[in-house]
Amino acid sequence: MSNEFKLPELGENIESADIVKVHVKPGDKVELDQVVLEIETDKANVEVPSEISGIVKEVNVVEGSSAKVGEVIFTIESNGGSVEQKSGKPIEETAPEQKVEEARKEEVVEKAPEQSEPKKLGGVYEFKIPELGENIDSAQITKVLVKVGDKVKADDVLLEIETDKATVEVPSEVTGVVKEIRVKDGDTAKVGETVIVFDAETLPDSQVEPEPLKEEKPKVSDQAKKEIERTFEKPADQPKAEPKHISRSDLPKKIAPAAPSVRRFAREIGIDIHQVPGSGPAGRISEKDVKAFAKSVNEKVSKASASGMPIGIAREPLPDFSKWGDVEVKAMTNVRRKTAEHLSYAWATIPHVTQFDKADITELEKLRKQFAKRVEAGGGKLTVTAILLKIIGSALKVFPQFNSSIDMEKKEIIYKKYYSVGIAVDTDRGLLVPVIKDVDKKNIIELAAELSEISKKARDKKLTIEDMQGGNFSISNLGGIGGTSFTPIVNSPEVAILGVSRGSYEQVYKDGEFISKILLPLSLSYDHRIIDGADAARFIRWVSTALENPFLLSLEG
Numbered sequence: 001m002s003n004e005f006k007l008p009e010l011g012e013n014i015e016s017a018d019i020v021k022v023h024v025k026p027g028d029k030v031e032l033d034q035v036v037l038e039i040e041t042d043k044a045n046v047e048v049p050s051e052i053s054g055i056v057k058e059v060n061v062v063e064g065s066s067a068k069v070g071e072v073i074f075t076i077e078s079n080g081g082s083v084e085q086k087s088g089k090p091i092e093e094t095a096p097e098q099k100v101e102e103a104r105k106e107e108v109v110e111k112a113p114e115q116s117e118p119k120k121l122g123g124v125y126e127f128k129i130p131e132l133g134e135n136i137d138s139a140q141i142t143k144v145l146v147k148v149g150d151k152v153k154a155d156d157v158l159l160e161i162e163t164d165k166a167t168v169e170v171p172s173e174v175t176g177v178v179k180e181i182r183v184k185d186g187d188t189a190k191v192g193e194t195v196i197v198f199d200a201e202t203l204p205d206s207q208v209e210p211e212p213l214k215e216e217k218p219k220v221s222d223q224a225k226k227e228i229e230r231t232f233e234k235p236a237d238q239p240k241a242e243p244k245h246i247s248r249s250d251l252p253k254k255i256a257p258a259a260p261s262v263r264r265f266a267r268e269i270g271i272d273i274h275q276v277p278g279s280g281p282a283g284r285i286s287e288k289d290v291k292a293f294a295k296s297v298n299e300k301v302s303k304a305s306a307s308g309m310p311i312g313i314a315r316e317p318l319p320d321f322s323k324w325g326d327v328e329v330k331a332m333t334n335v336r337r338k339t340a341e342h343l344s345y346a347w348a349t350i351p352h353v354t355q356f357d358k359a360d361i362t363e364l365e366k367l368r369k370q371f372a373k374r375v376e377a378g379g380g381k382l383t384v385t386a387i388l389l390k391i392i393g394s395a396l397k398v399f400p401q402f403n404s405s406i407d408m409e410k411k412e413i414i415y416k417k418y419y420s421v422g423i424a425v426d427t428d429r430g431l432l433v434p435v436i437k438d439v440d441k442k443n444i445i446e447l448a449a450e451l452s453e454i455s456k457k458a459r460d461k462k463l464t465i466e467d468m469q470g471g472n473f474s475i476s477n478l479g480g481i482g483g484t485s486f487t488p489i490v491n492s493p494e495v496a497i498l499g500v501s502r503g504s505y506e507q508v509y510k511d512g513e514f515i516s517k518i519l520l521p522l523s524l525s526y527d528h529r530i531i532d533g534a535d536a537a538r539f540i541r542w543v544s545t546a547l548e549n550p551f552l553l554s555l556e557g
Contacts, residue, residue: 005074054078125200167461176200258285335430346492351528354487355536358519359544380448389447391546393439405493422471425458435471499523
């Protein structure tokens, strides 16, 4: 069968190209993807591969001529040819699928038995590290709570593990006897890795396979068999491929030697095929080569992210400090490592600005002392942080841009309709930020009790993954330690954080005289991509006014 090979599309506003070299002549055999033509556009020289295989029947261009997009360059007799019957007459143009369907109408198929329910039998059960949360792919084994030979019941705690932000107790899914333990205290295990092997009494549903379906082969009549064999006797005519569109800005100087399926695969995963080194003959690129290249790119991105440096910025190597004196080297804990990575990323990607203010909390301190015992009876302490939780919950409703996140890739702003606040807690392992959910729905007594509970969990290594997620805004209170002010780093993907320093007595001029007031320093750091300076000034002033006039919460909150 004759096929016309036409000049493909070469890019926007490119209507023609000069023929630099013709690599074939009539009678030549052409293989799929063989370069048959070299052309020159306004921007680059391009080698054009054949999209069909066969024998060149006619060449319609000569070197030095010009051809338009869509113009027939060659006529090629494809290898498939036309499908003919033994009599020499063409077969009626009935689709092979239709003939097979008609033939199958004569099939006699016995009904297969229904699939049986899985049988919950005992056996060897591999206990694996479960999913621990988004972007968490490994955990440190802090304690193994079982040993070989122990009888374990379902929901008994097997391991205590530590992720980047929390310590988690991991329970068993089955009842059985421990046969093998593949980790020890201090090891690191990946999500999905087998850590304990059981001789289980009953396997969980996830590991029970249903009995295989017993299928009877269909009985096909002799006439049906002949019809199917005749239909697929010879290959069908090969359809002509649609011309490929080449982007003008990315037009390559040389087409990469790769099959169309490999090119399509590279496009689908976002890889430029011209950057992939080929391992085949004459540098031919396979799908395996594309996967290997994509993996190397991802590894480079991961290393740059893990280093805490933006991609593309080189790290300076550290000097050998031991030349000047004794040193001690300790590995980072998971919490410290993740804190370093996360804050480096936040600092590198968020344009930070910090707004400062002072709130007069003289009257608030009187109220704190007055109601402290009532709050203690509710299980908490009436601290400035507990009061600020309630104030921030109200402020986020008044200033919704502070309760949002920004998606620069999609150019979108996500406004959240729930109000949860993270509290920075100082622990012996580093900084943790557990989240108090729905602060707008709780009173100050409830918030104070929950704050005390979650702070204790953080220091006792009892925080769960859920305790660490879902925050929209953060508060960092260093007043118990000291200092006059500081510039906190925004906890991405949040857009603002409030820093609180130690309050102190200061002389304030009012009504013609100086009087002593307790002033509380506040530091509001914010993401300048979404929050303007004027908005930040209004926000921190609203918070300060709410501290100075607690009735404002009831009035506007």
